[in-house]
Amino acid sequence: MKNFRLTVQYDGKRYSGWQRQGNTDKTVQGKIEQILSRMTGHAVEINGAGRTDAGVHARAQVANGKMNTDKTAAEIMAYLNQYLPADIAITACAEMPERFHARLNAKGKRYCYRLCDSGVPDVFTRSYVCAWDNRLDESAMREAAAYLIGTHDYRAFSSVNKRFKKSTVRTITALEIERKGQELWISVQGTGFLYNMVRILVGTLVEVGEGKRAPQSMPDILISRDRQQAGMTMPPQGLMLEEIFY
Amino acid sequence: MKNFRLTVQYDGKRYSGWQRQGNTDKTVQGKIEQILSRMTGHAVEINGAGRTDAGVHARAQVANGKMNTDKTAAEIMAYLNQYLPADIAITACAEMPERFHARLNAKGKRYCYRLCDSGVPDVFTRSYVCAWDNRLDESAMREAAAYLIGTHDYRAFSSVNKRFKKSTVRTITALEIERKGQELWISVQGTGFLYNMVRILVGTLVEVGEGKRAPQSMPDILISRDRQQAGMTMPPQGLMLEEIFY
Numbered sequence: 001m002k003n004f005r006l007t008v009q010y011d012g013k014r015y016s017g018w019q020r021q022g023n024t025d026k027t028v029q030g031k032i033e034q035i036l037s038r039m040t041g042h043a044v045e046i047n048g049a050g051r052t053d054a055g056v057h058a059r060a061q062v063a064n065g066k067m068n069t070d071k072t073a074a075e076i077m078a079y080l081n082q083y084l085p086a087d088i089a090i091t092a093c094a095e096m097p098e099r100f101h102a103r104l105n106a107k108g109k110r111y112c113y114r115l116c117d118s119g120v121p122d123v124f125t126r127s128y129v130c131a132w133d134n135r136l137d138e139s140a141m142r143e144a145a146a147y148l149i150g151t152h153d154y155r156a157f158s159s160v161n162k163r164f165k166k167s168t169v170r171t172i173t174a175l176e177i178e179r180k181g182q183e184l185w186i187s188v189q190g191t192g193f194l195y196n197m198v199r200i201l202v203g204t205l206v207e208v209g210e211g212k213r214a215p216q217s218m219p220d221i222l223i224s225r226d227r228q229q230a231g232m233t234m235p236p237q238g239l240m241l242e243e244i245f246y
Numbered sequence: 247m248k249n250f251r252l253t254v255q256y257d258g259k260r261y262s263g264w265q266r267q268g269n270t271d272k273t274v275q276g277k278i279e280q281i282l283s284r285m286t287g288h289a290v291e292i293n294g295a296g297r298t299d300a301g302v303h304a305r306a307q308v309a310n311g312k313m314n315t316d317k318t319a320a321e322i323m324a325y326l327n328q329y330l331p332a333d334i335a336i337t338a339c340a341e342m343p344e345r346f347h348a349r350l351n352a353k354g355k356r357y358c359y360r361l362c363d364s365g366v367p368d369v370f371t372r373s374y375v376c377a378w379d380n381r382l383d384e385s386a387m388r389e390a391a392a393y394l395i396g397t398h399d400y401r402a403f404s405s406v407n408k409r410f411k412k413s414t415v416r417t418i419t420a421l422e423i424e425r426k427g428q429e430l431w432i433s434v435q436g437t438g439f440l441y442n443m444v445r446i447l448v449g450t451l452v453e454v455g456e457g458k459r460a461p462q463s464m465p466d467i468l469i470s471r472d473r474q475q476a477g478m479t480m481p482p483q484g485l486m487l488e489e490i491f492y
Binding site: 009010011057059081086087088089090091119120121122123124125126127128 | 255256257303305327332333334335336337365366367368369370371372373374
């Protein structure tokens, strides 16, 4: 069995997320596995580095999968791109050592959340941007973001309610807010993220940007470890998995 | 009656073009007129500066229309954006002198055609770019483009077969070919364009870029005034009406 690494770009709009769910093929993982299984003649399972939610996009998701095949990496990439729908593309493929695992070996991830908070949202990027009615105060948001960088227990910023068995401590290495014309781009980089963590972080920052929360209230939210203390979960369409670091 | 100017952005994918056709509302003009007629209580007709074909997009189409209304320009824009589908947006609206006519007063137009001629086409812009299998030689294309700039009879670059009653002389003021990563952007600016002219100009340049035609053959095509001598008509999805000049 050879181990291949795939770099995957997708528009998440039509999909119920990355991760295969039973027999449905409305997942990105399911679509790719189906084609690889047909190509190799045996069941292929792939591991994605980031399990993006329904409606979330990826510019460069990374996955790996083991296959019995004589095809080269370039041939596998061409085969996949021939059969994948137009909203999923393989942008790179490489053979890797047997031990490479896209999720377990990932050292970090970067996400970007796009909001349009002024003017008329651009028609051509509307599927990748969250339209927001109120103009946001990005300097207050930057002040709040500074409290969220570092190594913290982010349990308050996660959707899972049941008691966590595993650690909810993560490290955010960068959290940048940039104005790009009518839009705000919120870029979050870290070692790993809890379920819905980026969308709740952004939702909390948006509430700061609207003046509903003080930037200085961030440490109390972290300390509370209580989901109720953090802000709303932002809708998925503005979120893009940008990069996986190894 | 007040005369309003609208700047219109649209994704042309779902539409059979700008210009209203009978009772169908699968045109951009039809969609806008329908809402303005409901808003004013009388039939409103709008004039678009560029009558884009089915599947062609516009970043800043300009139209004008006369209306009986007490609403301000900002209110009309908000009303339209409230009822328009997500793939059409009004990005500006202003009251104009009675004589302003979006098409008759236009001094020039700029179109841009995007081709992806290498690598895997980007998933997020796939609706606005024409994927091309062969890498194109952009320096040969630039050499050919230089012959096409100026004031010429462009009859060979127009789809209409029947004898032209009106002049087919036009002026192209700029024709630029720029490489943007995996893509070529072909930008054409001129005083006006014949039916399908931009798509045939681009198709001819693409054949030059593939080595099927010599750049030096452009003058002969112009002189022939024969559609058969020019290149293919490119598909609509790569074409964007960028700007109207007054």
